[in-house]
Amino acid sequence: MRNAFAAIMTELADQDPRIVLLSGDIGNRLFNTYKAKFPSRFYNCGVAEANMTSLAAGLAMSGLKPVTYTIASFNTIRCLEQIKIDLCYHDLPVVVVGTGAGLSYARLGATHHSLEDIAQMRTLPGMTVLCPGDAQEVRAALRAAIGYGHPCYVRLGKKGEPVFHSSEPELVIGRAIVLQQGEEVALLSAGNVLPVAVEAGKRLAAEGVSTLVASFHTIKPLDEELLAGLFGRFRVVATLEEHSRLGGFGSAVGEWLLGRPRSTTCFEILATPDCYPHEAGGQSYLREAYGLTTEAVCQRIRQALSGEPSPPPMTQGHQPKEPKKR
Amino acid sequence: MVNPQADPGVEHETMKRMVRTIRGAVVKMSHRSRSPHLGSCLSCIDILVAAYWSALRIDPAKPADPGRERLILSKGHAAMALYATLAHRGFFPLSWLDTYAEDGDRLAEHPGPGCAPGVEAATGSLGHGLGIGIGMALAGRIQERWYRVFVVLSDGECNEGSTWEGAMFAAAHGLENLVVIVDDNKWQATGRSREVLALDPLAAKWEAFGWSSVELDGHSLADLREALRQTPHGTGKPVVIIANTVKGKGVSFMEDDNNWHYRIPTSEEVRRAHEELGLR
Numbered sequence A: 001m002r003n004a005f006a007a008i009m010t011e012l013a014d015q016d017p018r019i020v021l022l023s024g025d026i027g028n029r030l031f032n033t034y035k036a037k038f039p040s041r042f043y044n045c046g047v048a049e050a051n052m053t054s055l056a057a058g059l060a061m062s063g064l065k066p067v068t069y070t071i072a073s074f075n076t077i078r079c080l081e082q083i084k085i086d087l088c089y090h091d092l093p094v095v096v097v098g099t100g101a102g103l104s105y106a107r108l109g110a111t112h113h114s115l116e117d118i119a120q121m122r123t124l125p126g127m128t129v130l131c132p133g134d135a136q137e138v139r140a141a142l143r144a145a146i147g148y149g150h151p152c153y154v155r156l157g158k159k160g161e162p163v164f165h166s167s168e169p170e171l172v173i174g175r176a177i178v179l180q181q182g183e184e185v186a187l188l189s190a191g192n193v194l195p196v197a198v199e200a201g202k203r204l205a206a207e208g209v210s211t212l213v214a215s216f217h218t219i220k221p222l223d224e225e226l227l228a229g230l231f232g233r234f235r236v237v238a239t240l241e242e243h244s245r246l247g248g249f250g251s252a253v254g255e256w257l258l259g260r261p262r263s264t265t266c267f268e269i270l271a272t273p274d275c276y277p278h279e280a281g282g283q284s285y286l287r288e289a290y291g292l293t294t295e296a297v298c299q300r301i302r303q304a305l306s307g308e309p310s311p312p313p314m315t316q317g318h319q320p321k322e323p324k325k326r
Numbered sequence B: 001m002v003n004p005q006a007d008p009g010v011e012h013e014t015m016k017r018m019v020r021t022i023r024g025a026v027v028k029m030s031h032r033s034r035s036p037h038l039g040s041c042l043s044c045i046d047i048l049v050a051a052y053w054s055a056l057r058i059d060p061a062k063p064a065d066p067g068r069e070r071l072i073l074s075k076g077h078a079a080m081a082l083y084a085t086l087a088h089r090g091f092f093p094l095s096w097l098d099t100y101a102e103d104g105d106r107l108a109e110h111p112g113p114g115c116a117p118g119v120e121a122a123t124g125s126l127g128h129g130l131g132i133g134i135g136m137a138l139a140g141r142i143q144e145r146w147y148r149v150f151v152v153l154s155d156g157e158c159n160e161g162s163t164w165e166g167a168m169f170a171a172a173h174g175l176e177n178l179v180v181i182v183d184d185n186k187w188q189a190t191g192r193s194r195e196v197l198a199l200d201p202l203a204a205k206w207e208a209f210g211w212s213s214v215e216l217d218g219h220s221l222a223d224l225r226e227a228l229r230q231t232p233h234g235t236g237k238p239v240v241i242i243a244n245t246v247k248g249k250g251v252s253f254m255e256d257d258n259n260w261h262y263r264i265p266t267s268e269e270v271r272r273a274h275e276e277l278g279l280r
Helices: A002-015 A032-037 A049-061 A072-076 A080-089 A117-122 A135-146 A191-206 A224-230 A249-258 A283-289 A294-305 B008-033 B038-043 B045-054 B076-088 B094-099 B129-142 B161-172 B202-208 B221-229 B267-276
Strands: A019-023 A042-044 A065-071 A095-099 A128-130 A152-155 A177-180 A185-190 A211-215 A218-220 A236-244 A266-272 B070-073 B149-154 B178-184 B212-217 B239-244
Touching: A002 A019, A002 A032, A002 A095, A002 A135, A019 A049, A049 A065, A049 A072, A049 A080, A049 B129, A049 B161, A065 A072, A065 A135, A072 A095, A072 A117, A080 B129, A095 A135, A117 A128, A117 A152, A117 A218, A117 A236, A117 A249, A128 A135, A135 A152, A177 A191, A185 A191, A185 A249, A185 A294, A191 A211, A191 A236, A191 A294, A218 A249, A224 A249, A236 A249, A236 A294, A249 A266, A266 A294, B008 B038, B008 B045, B008 B076, B008 B221, B008 B267, B038 B045, B038 B076, B045 B070, B045 B076, B045 B149, B045 B178, B045 B221, B070 B076, B070 B129, B076 B094, B076 B149, B129 B149, B129 B161, B129 B178, B178 B202, B202 B212, B202 B239, B212 B221, B221 B239
Parallel strands: A019 A042, A019 A065, A065 A095, A095 A152, A128 A152, A185 A211, A185 A236, A236 A266, B070 B149, B149 B178, B178 B239, B212 B239
Antiparallel strands: A128 A218, A177 A211
């Protein structure tokens, strides 16, 4: 996804002289082509995300189209208030790009996990939240975000993820892309967990479970039209995300669902638990621990189809703690 | 409307009168709307008048002109001072000040985005204005337009880490079209700003961050006018003007009394303030 981001930025900057790329001291060689072509429209803003975000606002107020880029957690929660006030309150055309989102940088530890960014970004009025599922969707998401004219957050994984689209898909903000049709189970995936959803969809289909797989590249605004066609008609609808089950994609669908007539559809949120890992471990290790592997997803769906209730979500320490004695 | 290129003597008298008028307007606005931050407004009025009447290349009839010079009041809690300044400078009708902060009005206790012509940015949470100003100054360079960007900070605002993030960026990129004016009234909300955090030596801190600094009496219109006109300094560095000011300046019983960070004047106090300012 990272390389696709650098390539599409170079293409778009070639077409639009208003585009300015701001980096928070990452992407050392990633932007070499961009920097060589547009030296006056690239700034390494240093390890200073608050200033990078306010500065982007000032550029946008002056008619430019800035894109800020750094590690997802640092580019969202670190500078949350700058995004809230300088970008969203002013409704400015600034694209905030977070790389290494979810558990992409799992090995670097919880300081580098970004499992709250969707929740934080989607509470901001006027913010659009995009979570492309593969490199082609990254290209399309950047194109759409830069052309949108309002604040957008684009959430990226790392590099080398599987690609599912043979070419850049047509991406309409707020309209999910259905990758596999089905009638019984719907796997709705947000962002870099798409390979898990696609594999699970194939496996379930092979087992005779008619499974729809969709890439919800936009979490805000939600594709309510697609959702409305699933609940009441499908037996199981499951959301998948490499993000906390609190406030993320699943929460967004759940909030939407509260305003709908009750249906018999079983709704499952497959997300990361409300806890920090305190041990070392890579992305696969933590996906395994958190039930976000292809087999764990399939197993959860099989259980839901057989009417078994969902297991209680894992929390910090798995249960309420004793208050600490002072 | 006063021509900024007018005779300096006439200009100086006009500015002095304007300072008193705006001080009186602000005291009245605070009383009528029961809005706090009066002391913080009174300390920066000479700065605003010097900027809007003698420095900024602006046309109030064209507040969105891409080539205009910009001023961001980063200490957004002094919004009453900004509104009164902009109204008197002709950006919008004086009558707008009469409904300030009323329910449903355009002018709130902190400036909202585009709330009135001449308001460049929504401020109120401290530590945002400098970054925005840097973006505007950098945009001028990218778009090959020459204009200066002035950002008015409070001394308390120099507590914010984002202020120093911005200071380092501006120096690294030699943004000499950027001018920070610190309204150094020596108080922040609940205490002496030198006691709350180690602010001193303030000018030397900015110098150490790569800025060219000037320290002056922030209530001397002549000194402010000269200092603003002398920017940029031709050193390739952004400029900081440390303006030594008095919180509550212009009203004897408010001067250097931090109760007026939040206190609302009574009608008797408004009368006395106006009398001292020579207003009726």
